[in-house]
Amino acid sequence: FVENKNILDNKMKTLKIHRHDILTLLENGASLCVLETIFGTEYVQEAALEFVKNSNNNRRLETGCALLERSTPSTKSAINDDNFVVSLINCFEEDPDEELIDPLFCTRMKDPVVLSSGFVVDRDSAVDERGVLRMRNCPWSREPLRDEVYPLKTHKSKVISWKISRISQITSFSMQLVHFRKFEYINQLLAIAEELIYEFDSANYAHIFKNLADIESQLPISMQNPCRIILNCNYQLKGSSDDNKNAKIIDEACEILFHRAEIALNSRDLQLSEKWLSTEITKWVRNSNNKRYVESLFKWDSLNLKLAKTRKDGVSVAQWRKEILDNLHQSCSMLKLEKWLIQEQMISEGQSLHICPPRLNTSTFALEGYGKWIRKDIMCANVGSQSAIRSLQSTNPVQDSDWFCEVAFSAKSLNHDSRRNVIFSQHDNGTGWEIRVGKKKSEGIKFIWSTTDGSNNERFCALGSECINSWTHVAVIFVATRSEIQVFVNGVPTTPYKVKGKFIPEGGVALIGKCPRWRNRFIQGSVAFGNVSRELPVGDISGLRSYILRLAIDRLSTLQSGLCGEIFGEKKIKRKQLLSCIKKNRSLLRLRMKSDDSRDLMEIQRDLMSELANSLSSRMPAIATVQNTVQNRSRESTFVAMRQSGVVILSDISMAERREVLE
Numbered sequence: 001f002v003e004n005k006n007i008l009d010n011k012m013k014t015l016k017i018h019r020h021d022i023l024t025l026l027e028n029g030a031s032l033c034v035l036e037t038i039f040g041t042e043y044v045q046e047a048a049l050e051f052v053k054n055s056n057n058n059r060r061l062e063t064g065c066a067l068l069e070r071s072t073p074s075t076k077s078a079i080n081d082d083n084f085v086v087s088l089i090n091c092f093e094e095d096p097d098e099e100l101i102d103p104l105f106c107t108r109m110k111d112p113v114v115l116s117s118g119f120v121v122d123r124d125s126a127v128d129e130r131g132v133l134r135m136r137n138c139p140w141s142r143e144p145l146r147d148e149v150y151p152l153k154t155h156k157s158k159v160i161s162w163k164i165s166r167i168s169q170i171t172s173f174s175m176q177l178v179h180f181r182k183f184e185y186i187n188q189l190l191a192i193a194e195e196l197i198y199e200f201d202s203a204n205y206a207h208i209f210k211n212l213a214d215i216e217s218q219l220p221i222s223m224q225n226p227c228r229i230i231l232n233c234n235y236q237l238k239g240s241s242d243d244n245k246n247a248k249i250i251d252e253a254c255e256i257l258f259h260r261a262e263i264a265l266n267s268r269d270l271q272l273s274e275k276w277l278s279t280e281i282t283k284w285v286r287n288s289n290n291k292r293y294v295e296s297l298f299k300w301d302s303l304n305l306k307l308a309k310t311r312k313d314g315v316s317v318a319q320w321r322k323e324i325l326d327n328l329h330q331s332c333s334m335l336k337l338e339k340w341l342i343q344e345q346m347i348s349e350g351q352s353l354h355i356c357p358p359r360l361n362t363s364t365f366a367l368e369g370y371g372k373w374i375r376k377d378i379m380c381a382n383v384g385s386q387s388a389i390r391s392l393q394s395t396n397p398v399q400d401s402d403w404f405c406e407v408a409f410s411a412k413s414l415n416h417d418s419r420r421n422v423i424f425s426q427h428d429n430g431t432g433w434e435i436r437v438g439k440k441k442s443e444g445i446k447f448i449w450s451t452t453d454g455s456n457n458e459r460f461c462a463l464g465s466e467c468i469n470s471w472t473h474v475a476v477i478f479v480a481t482r483s484e485i486q487v488f489v490n491g492v493p494t495t496p497y498k499v500k501g502k503f504i505p506e507g508g509v510a511l512i513g514k515c516p517r518w519r520n521r522f523i524q525g526s527v528a529f530g531n532v533s534r535e536l537p538v539g540d541i542s543g544l545r546s547y548i549l550r551l552a553i554d555r556l557s558t559l560q561s562g563l564c565g566e567i568f569g570e571k572k573i574k575r576k577q578l579l580s581c582i583k584k585n586r587s588l589l590r591l592r593m594k595s596d597d598s599r600d601l602m603e604i605q606r607d608l609m610s611e612l613a614n615s616l617s618s619r620m621p622a623i624a625t626v627q628n629t630v631q632n633r634s635r636e637s638t639f640v641a642m643r644q645s646g647v648v649i650l651s652d653i654s655m656a657e658r659r660e661v662l663e
Helices: 005-012 019-027 032-039 041-054 060-068 072-079 082-092 153-179 183-198 206-217 226-237 243-266 270-276 279-288 291-311 314-330 334-343 541-560 575-584 601-617 655-662
Strands: 112-114 120-122 365-369 373-375 380-383 387-391 403-413 422-428 431-437 445-449 472-479 484-489 524-533 638-641 649-652
Touching: 019 032, 019 041, 032 041, 032 060, 041 060, 041 072, 041 082, 060 072, 060 082, 060 153, 072 082, 072 153, 082 153, 082 183, 112 153, 153 183, 153 206, 183 206, 183 226, 206 226, 226 243, 226 279, 243 270, 243 279, 243 291, 270 291, 279 291, 291 314, 314 334, 373 524, 380 387, 387 524, 403 422, 403 431, 403 541, 422 524, 431 472, 445 472, 445 484, 472 541, 484 541, 524 541
Parallel strands: none
Antiparallel strands: 112 120, 365 387, 373 380, 380 524, 403 472, 403 524, 422 431, 431 445, 472 484, 638 649
16 A cells, blocks of 8 residues: 555545545554545544544554544544543453454453363363363363363463553553543543453552552542552552562552542542541551551541541541550550540640559459459459359449449450340349440440339440450449430540439349359450449549540550460460560560669569560460569569460569579
């Protein structure tokens, strides 16, 4: 055709030009550049637009992309034609040449292989996930097949080349749409490109995904898809074993999500905010973060708290406040915790977080069954089906008087039926009171309060279900003048509710860790700080909420310091493993001890045990059964030692042995 251009040019002078002629030449593979030289730019561009919109020829994608590479006016004219844009998008969804199609299932090939009969199919069509051949005989020749299939590297390179070429065309077209602000088609194009990228069996093409992410970032935030950021991150993590690189990838993805979620919240668009702070996105952010990302987790939880306040959802506000409290407490940043509590108006400015907690009257409680005290001074013990802590006095409230109850617990497992997970109880059929916990996240702590109107006033507070191998503090108050009950979980107040009728007392005993009436209702784990009072610790209600918050912080600090209870897991480790762990993580064991040992021994023990527990928690499962043998703080021989081969204990050792352990 090119060689005979001059001859054709002379003939065209005497012929009437019809658009049909140009369309015919386009169908037969003539390039736009040659046709424009012969027929003129205007005729050819009009014919090319019509060819892309109305033709079913497999050359229309190539023609459409070539048309977009012409001058700016022609590109703008084409992109402003919605029919042209839709037709070109449909072209991107079309299959490749027949040689790249699996003849068995008529799908696009990913990894071509050849059967022993000589026919080429996709690997997924030939073998299953275990590598076993799916068929005994060839579907075409019917001859018996061998078990082996043989890869076709040349054929596979053609498949990869076609995909890269198609993605490149989509990327170029998407950038032109963004330039001319035709945003409504971008997400459809990006979805087509991502489907092709996912078919690659390695992460070597992450740069392509990044290019697509850059295109999406130029869209209005209402059109951006937060799930695409997660998919991009997961694709980059595929096959990567470099922890530092992975951490950086996750951190970058989280920062993008935080920034755009914050923009959505500031726009006061509730639907848009819920899209960027959806349950799916929140679950990914929380799963992808560990202790290194406490700061990022705090920012994300703060955004969710802000959204809950915007929706005026009291239950969600309480849940996110509890999450933030737990994270701040875990990060041991008391200054930041205090600042956040003042910001949330949970404590007043200038009020200290540290309080003098009420003293527990341990003489009114006794351990029954096979349980053992871990620390009797804080009433910490292991409880279960065969053990509980029994109150020697009645815990029922007195008529027309206030009532306060607190308990901390850590469960090894929970029953699906919340009635079986009893924490603290003096309850029978239609009488008494009880604290339970539900396994579902929507349930949490449940309080029972039997009254004369025939109801138990049962109500879940949706907080406290995350108690597996984690200490949770529960406080309950009853304000007699208001006939109102309020539950606090880890210091976070839940919505108060009124009760009708007078309380019906239960004449039996009260048990911590088990129901006195139904003995198959118990908590398997540890309990501490069980306490009941017939008066409120603080008279003012607003002051009471602040007091309970600070009380919960103090209780949890004591329990999580590592001085009592099972710390991590259930697998014991040997002394050599423990010493090896300490040597490898010597930087974690900073005790800041003075040479004259003038520091309080209890403080030294707490520091060492806390650092040791943090070291072990991230390295190996371990159990640290800690026995408090400190009766008198002046006993200088009391310190932490590795005495037995399976456990870490507090034991009496000499100063020389202490220095040996530290070395």
